[in-house]
Amino acid sequence: MKFKKWFEQLGPGTLVAAxxxxxxxxxxxxxxxxxxxxxxxxxxxxxxxxxxxxxxxTARLGILTQKGLAEVLRDTIQQPILKIMITFLILAAIVVGNASYEAGNISGGILGLETLLGVWIYDIGGIHFNMMSMVIGVIAFILLYIGNYKFLERALVGLVLLMSSSFVLAAILTKPNLFEIVKGAFLPKVPSGSLLTIVGLIGTTVVPYNLFLHASLVKEKWTSANELSIARKDTVISIGLGGLVSMSILIAAVAIPSNDITNAADLAESLTPVYGHFAKYFLGIGLFAAGITSAITAPLAAAYVANGCLGWKASLQSKRFRAVWIFILATGVLFAAIGFKPIEIIKFAQIANGILLPLIVGILLWIMNHKTLLGKYSNSKFKNAVGIVILIISIFLGVKSIIAVFGLL
Incomplete structure (x- = not known):
């Protein structure tokens, strides 16, 4: 019964981890x-x-205002030109960005399936077409089109737990050195040539679109300040689980005897000779789950952002809401199927995200101190101090990511 209650309390935070x-x-x-x-x-x-x-x-903001972050920004920022500029930047970074990243999400799911089932590529009119992209696209489409938040939440919670157990078991199979794990986690070190990798590790975890996604999702599940403690527990457990998964992937990768690795599918194949087929299957399932959960949440986040920025007041089942996520998903399926990578669009999205993250963190801190909006639930001094440290890190990340796009680093 305890596990069932714990499982039922998981929700929006798990979708953010996904x-x-x-x-x-x-x-x-x-x-x-x-x-x-x-x-x-x-x-x-x-x-x-x-x-x-x-x-x-963002969860606290969403529950107390019963609005998404984009809606709160529209209502709070009074200066017209600033409002237009921020709205454009959000739409560019989240909607355009997620459209360009969606092919990568689906391609990751394809790599996981190919690790388990082999390659399904067919030649159609001289174009090599990967049919597995259609499989992932159809699954994502069905889950999103049903338009029932509770159903979508349960499906994604299940996929996240599958992904988590797969990667954690893969890491355990490699029998890692526990002392090295503790040392690596609690004694910060910057090895030569690791700066861009550090930026990548932080940048793939602290994601701008998740701030918008979370604020929109919590109001689908919770409606009063009395539920803030449940939402906080959901956030800590779910994001903590996500961090554990990321660490497990890194730990499993340490065991690889070769440096000739470019992705997790290579990791699965490399671990097989040493740790057996179980390692391959765990990693393949984990990569498939990681791909498909992101392939679902990226279009969902884009739809919520468009909804808030354009003031639609649309529901999960409305035509406008569906039109946005269908466009994002269809674009990703097509690009993944033919292996097309919209490099220039991805670069544009990376620049927009690099600017957006520190901007949104700064505005979020400002909003979270609005006594008129949040009353006694506004930020404490400690939370503000933590937020300022994160803001400084996000500025550093944003500058580094933009420099990296222009090839200056």
Whole structure:
């Protein structure tokens, strides 16, 4: 009964964890483990704690105002030009960004399936077409089209638990050195050549669109200040579980005998000779679950953002809401199926996200201190101090990501 009650209380936070543990996170964590061993575990621990702090703020805001973050920004920012600029930046970073990243989410799910079932590529009119993208697209479409929040939540909670158990078991199979894990997590170290990897580890965990997604999701589940403690527990457990998954991927990657690794599918194949087929299957299932959960949450977040920015007041089942996520999902399925990578759009999205993260963290801190809006539930001094540290880190991350896009680093 205790497990059932605990399971039922999980919700929006798990969807946020599902969103940030996508194929990009899996790949960055894999490469961090391969090239730097346990030395960068601290970056994952730091980014997980930062994510918990930010997501708790957005969850509190969503429950108390019963509005999404984009809606709150529209209502709070009075200066017309500033409002237009921020709305454009949010739409560019989240809607355009998620459309360009969606192919990567689906491709990650495909890698997981191919690890388990082999390759399903067919030649149609001279174009190589990966049919597994259609499988993932159809599953994502059905879950989103049903338009029932509770059903979607249960499905994603199940997928996250599947993903979590898969990656954690894969890490356990490699019999890691516990002393090295503790040292890597609690003694920060920056090995030579690791700076961009650290930026990647933090950047794939502290994600701008999750702030918008979380604030919109909590109001689907909770409606009063009395439920804030449940929402806080959901956030801590779910994001903490997400951080554990990321660390497990890095730990499993440390065991690889070769440096010739580019993604988690390579990781699965490399672990097989040493740790048996179980390692391959655990990682394949985990990568599939990571891909499909992100393939669902990215279109969902884009639809919520468009809904809030454009003032639609639409529901999960409305035509406008569905039109946005169908566009994002269809674009991702098509690009993943033919192997097309919209590099310029992805670069544009990375720049927009690099600017958006510190901007949104700064505005969020400002809003969370609005006594007229939040009353006694506004930020404490401690939460503000934590928020300021995160803001400084997010500015550093944003600058580094923009510099990296222009090839200056």
């Amino acid at each position: 969103a940030f543990i996508g194929p990009g996170t899996v790949t960055v964590c894999t490469l961090a483990g391969v090239h730097f061993g346990m030395a960068l575990l601290w970056a994952l621990l730091l980014s997980t704690l930062a994510t918990i702090a930010l997501q708790e703020m």
